[in-house]
Amino acid sequence: MTASAPTTHAAVHAAGVWKIFNEGLANEVTALQDVSVEVADGEFISLIGPSGCGKSTLLRCIADLTHATRGDIKVAGLSAADAREQQKYGMAFQQAALFDWRTVRRNVELPLELQGWDKAKRGERAMELLEMVQLADFADHRPWELSGGMQQRVAIARSLAVDPPLLLMDEPFGALDEMTRERMQNELLRIRKETGKSIIFVTHSIPEAVYLSDRVVVMSPRPGRITDVVPINLGERNEDTREAEVFFAGVTAVREALRGHTSGGGVRARVGEV
Amino acid sequence: MSSRLRAIWPPILIAVIFLGIWQVFVVAKDIKPYLLPAPSLIFSNFFGSLNLMLATSIYTATTALLGLLFGTVIGLLLALLAQRFIVVNHLFTPLAAGLAAVPIVALTPILNNMFDISSRTPRVLVTMIIVFFPIFVNVTRGLVQVQPVQLELMRSMNAQPRTVLRLLRIPNAIPFFFTAMKIAAPLAVIAALVSEYFGGPQLGLGSRIASSAANTAYGRAWAYVVSSIIVGLLFYLAVLAAERWAAPWTGRARSA
Amino acid sequence: MSDSSHVGVTTQAPTAPKRPASTVGRRARRGLVSFLWALGGVALTILMWELVKWLGSVMTLPFDTSDSAMPHVWTMLAGFTQPEVRGSDTTVFQAVVSATLYSLLVAMGGFIIGVSVGLLLAIVMQRFAFMERGLLPFVIASQTVPLIALAPLITGLGNKISIGSFQWGTTQSVMFIAAYLAFFPLSVGALRGLKAPTSTALELMRSYAATPRQTLWKLRFPASIPYLIPAMKVSAAAAVVGTVVAEISTGVRGGIGRLIVEYAREATSQPAKVYVAVFGAIVLGLLAAGLVTLLDVYLTRNLPKERQA
Numbered sequence: 098m099t100a101s102a103p104t105t106h107a108a109v110h111a112a113g114v115w116k117i118f119n120e121g122l123a124n125e126v127t128a129l130q131d132v133s134v135e136v137a138d139g140e141f142i143s144l145i146g147p148s149g150c151g152k153s154t155l156l157r158c159i160a161d162l163t164h165a166t167r168g169d170i171k172v173a174g175l176s177a178a179d180a181r182e183q184q185k186y187g188m189a190f191q192q193a194a195l196f197d198w199r200t201v202r203r204n205v206e207l208p209l210e211l212q213g214w215d216k217a218k219r220g221e222r223a224m225e226l227l228e229m230v231q232l233a234d235f236a237d238h239r240p241w242e243l244s245g246g247m248q249q250r251v252a253i254a255r256s257l258a259v260d261p262p263l264l265l266m267d268e269p270f271g272a273l274d275e276m277t278r279e280r281m282q283n284e285l286l287r288i289r290k291e292t293g294k295s296i297i298f299v300t301h302s303i304p305e306a307v308y309l310s311d312r313v314v315v316m317s318p319r320p321g322r323i324t325d326v327v328p329i330n331l332g333e334r335n336e337d338t339r340e341a342e343v344f345f346a347g348v349t350a351v352r353e354a355l356r357g358h359t360s361g362g363g364v365r366a367r368v369g370e371v
Numbered sequence: 372m373s374s375r376l377r378a379i380w381p382p383i384l385i386a387v388i389f390l391g392i393w394q395v396f397v398v399a400k401d402i403k404p405y406l407l408p409a410p411s412l413i414f415s416n417f418f419g420s421l422n423l424m425l426a427t428s429i430y431t432a433t434t435a436l437l438g439l440l441f442g443t444v445i446g447l448l449l450a451l452l453a454q455r456f457i458v459v460n461h462l463f464t465p466l467a468a469g470l471a472a473v474p475i476v477a478l479t480p481i482l483n484n485m486f487d488i489s490s491r492t493p494r495v496l497v498t499m500i501i502v503f504f505p506i507f508v509n510v511t512r513g514l515v516q517v518q519p520v521q522l523e524l525m526r527s528m529n530a531q532p533r534t535v536l537r538l539l540r541i542p543n544a545i546p547f548f549f550t551a552m553k554i555a556a557p558l559a560v561i562a563a564l565v566s567e568y569f570g571g572p573q574l575g576l577g578s579r580i581a582s583s584a585a586n587t588a589y590g591r592a593w594a595y596v597v598s599s600i601i602v603g604l605l606f607y608l609a610v611l612a613a614e615r616w617a618a619p620w621t622g623r624a625r626s627a
Numbered sequence: 628m629s630d631s632s633h634v635g636v637t638t639q640a641p642t643a644p645k646r647p648a649s650t651v652g653r654r655a656r657r658g659l660v661s662f663l664w665a666l667g668g669v670a671l672t673i674l675m676w677e678l679v680k681w682l683g684s685v686m687t688l689p690f691d692t693s694d695s696a697m698p699h700v701w702t703m704l705a706g707f708t709q710p711e712v713r714g715s716d717t718t719v720f721q722a723v724v725s726a727t728l729y730s731l732l733v734a735m736g737g738f739i740i741g742v743s744v745g746l747l748l749a750i751v752m753q754r755f756a757f758m759e760r761g762l763l764p765f766v767i768a769s770q771t772v773p774l775i776a777l778a779p780l781i782t783g784l785g786n787k788i789s790i791g792s793f794q795w796g797t798t799q800s801v802m803f804i805a806a807y808l809a810f811f812p813l814s815v816g817a818l819r820g821l822k823a824p825t826s827t828a829l830e831l832m833r834s835y836a837a838t839p840r841q842t843l844w845k846l847r848f849p850a851s852i853p854y855l856i857p858a859m860k861v862s863a864a865a866a867v868v869g870t871v872v873a874e875i876s877t878g879v880r881g882g883i884g885r886l887i888v889e890y891a892r893e894a895t896s897q898p899a900k901v902y903v904a905v906f907g908a909i910v911l912g913l914l915a916a917g918l919v920t921l922l923d924v925y926l927t928r929n930l931p932k933e934r935q936a
Contacts, residue, residue: 162523181529188527194520197620198542207538208528239620381761407784465661466668472864473912474871477884477905480891484696484898486689561773568876569891581876584779592780599773 107171108263108295109136109159114168116154116321127320128154129165134314134323138262141289141296143306143313145351151321152299153267159297160188160265173262184212186263187256191271193248195240201251202227202236208258226254229288246277250284257292264296271301279339282308286334303355307331307347308339315354325354408590416594424598431575432602434491435563438498439556439606445499446506446551453507454514454540464511467504475501476562479569494566501562505551513547514540549614556606564599576602651928658920673700698898703906706899719900723886723907730870730882730911733798737805738866738915742859744806745813752814753821753847754839763818770811774804774869778876797879801870808869809862816858820851852930856923863915871908883907 116129129151144152157163161177172180205223230250315325397409453460482493567577583592683692707720752759788795874884890900
């Protein structure tokens with residue numbers, strides 16, 4: 098099932114992607130079966146589904162951290178490998194993966210060091226990013242001195258360092274408590290508004306997917322594939338959004354999609370539209 | 372009571388009690404020095420020949436230090452190779468595991484024959500070999516065992532293998548290095564000491580302990596033992612200090 | 628997509644997950660591979676040895692490469708079948724084997740004593756925080772005392788002890804030294820292992836009103852196995868080294884240490900013998916390591932791979 102979006106130059110174009118582990122052996126697993134998805138420039142899409150549905154695998158294929166068995170993947174018009182080499186995306190993982198032996202600031206500088214930026218420029222940019230995530234005061238602290246939520250904010254700041262047009266996020270808020278999670282979601286939306294980046298966000302949480310996304314891509318396992326795409330239109334998020342009718346409608350729509358109930362093929366009406 | 376004081380007084384208390392009981396026991400039961408000298412006798416021997424204690428300690432400590440230095444350097448080099456070329460890892464790691472149980476000091480007579488027995492060389496070599504194994508095994512582990520998510524992160528940032536080595540593997544391996552040093556440093560002292568039993572220059576602590584014992588000068592022998600304890604402790608404390616300076620993040624709760 | 632008439636129910640019938648196989652077979656295979664690599668290492672060493680000897684014959688090296696200092700590998704092998712003493716029936720090989728076995732028994736005795744003492748200390752230190760603060764520094768400091776260097780003194784002391792009809796001999800002193808070297812790694816490792824259970828697990832036991840002893844038996848001991856095994860490997864190694872070196876410095880009869888010293892004295896006339904004796908010591912170490920590994924494989928046969936030491 099394809100999930101196509103309207104308009105222009107695609108941030109990410111994935112067509113007919115297959116990923117098969119241990120092909121030909123007894124323990125062969127089809128992690129991704131004929132998956133196609135287009136992410137428009139500036140769009141926020143979530144990948145959601147139960148364990149084994151391939152959402153993380155798809156993300157890793159796009160990130161060129163693993164190779165698709167079959168299929169075509171283009172990031173900003175380039176092959177996945179070229180996109181990685183040219184640093185066309187930033188990535189955040191479920192673990193913050195900060196280096197214990199570096200200060201917070203130097204952790205954020207890491208991608209810049211790898212790109213050969215000089216010391217002064219790096220420091221400047223790192224502070225800029227830390228300001229954006231409101232952790233500038235902690236620049237000289239060590240990672241273990243920060244809470245889980247703060248570490249993730251540093252990780253997100255790091256993923257923005259080279260100002261890539263695309264962010265790939267693999268359940269970055271999964272290890273956080275609910276209140277911190279909601280705060281981080283608002284943070285992320287604010288950053289996105291300020292920078293206009295495209296984001297692919299993998300999550301387990303239905304409310305999270307609905308709150309953050311323009312479209313929610315629903316996947317299912319064995320074999321991993323896309324089963325539905327739910328468009329979301331919550332408009333401007335504010336503190337009442339999570340209690341709005343429109344929000345619950347979206348959550349319900351995604352939940353039903355996960356259960357396998359759809360209103361039969363074709364394009365769904367966008368939630369929130371009449 | 373400040374927390375540092377609180378940590379110190381139990382062992383000091385036990386030490387004082389222990390020495391006290393020892394002293395009283397020897398005096399009360401009138402135990403001859405060749406059986407068990409009193410603490411007072413040992414201290415008087417120690418402080419009475421302080422210059423001699425110092426000279427012999429320096430001799431053995433030098434052997435230990437040389438062996439520690441060379442063994443560490445070779446261990447580090449081979450660990451870098453083992454991380455880079457899995458063949459080296461497969462060859463040396465089982466060997467290291469197996470040889471850990473082998474009394475490497477037993478090689479001293481062989482080395483004495485091959486090298487000049489009247490020099491320090493055989494002893495430094497034995498110490499080197501003994502020091503090499505813990506350093507190699509631990510540093511290799513530290514270079515190899517980085518978290519998969521960190522490797523993925525480096526890959527997503529398009530880091531080349533040499534950069535990954537410099538920015539990720541080596542810093543990751545530093546705590547492992549110090550773990551190995553905490554084992555290797557006191558071990559180097561003991562190795563240097565024991566290797567002196569096999570003949571050669573009699574200038575070190577090991578030779579003096581053996582000869583004092585043979586001449587029934589037990590107070591003197593135990594005084595040399597006290598010296599060797601001090602040398603061992605100094606080596607260990609030096610490693611602790613170096614660790615605190617070079618790797619202040621060790622022992623902290625790991626960040627996610 | 629699932630049938631819409633079964634709300635929220637998957638269409639596949641649930642099957643019981645397959646029981647993970649015992650890991651003994653897989654680990655045996657991995658052990659074999661390691662062993663083959665080790666053999667490769669030995670072959671490489673032999674090659675290097677002969678290479679160095681050849682180099683020494685064509686140029687001057689800073690050490691003696693003559694046949695008396697560095698006998699050829701085949702001379703060493705021939706040394707195995709040499710008679711031990713001129714005219715005697717026992718070959719060098721037989722002498723070394725019996726000495727190795729003797730030392731193995733002494734080392735094992737020291738290991739068992741050291742492990743028992745170490746375990747006891749760890750249990751006490753875990754149970755009473757005061758004991759940990761008071762004893763642990765000494766446990767650590769004990770290892771700075773070069774007991775091996777004290778071997779002659781210990782022997783002298785020990786020989787004076789006799790309880791009833793039992794006379795403490797030099798062999799007992801050697802075993803004592805081995806035990807002394809073995810107890811430390813074990814008590815440190817055991818202490819860490821006994822303290823390893825998570826607070827969640829401990830709270831669970833508390834909710835069952837378990838006594839400290841029950842918690843020890845049912846929770847702490849099983850949880851400490853991944854820590855005990857590496858500690859035992861180090862202890863076994865320490866016991867072997869302690870045994871051999873103590874034998875060397877006390878010259879006690881029966882063990883491999885004494886043979887090494889004896890044969891070393893004959894090195895100029897019969898260079899091969901000391902090498903055979905040193906091989907014996909190496910084999911001794913490997914045997915000890917192998918025994919502990921067997922214990923390891925047995926104790927952790929059903930644990931998942933991540934929990935195996």
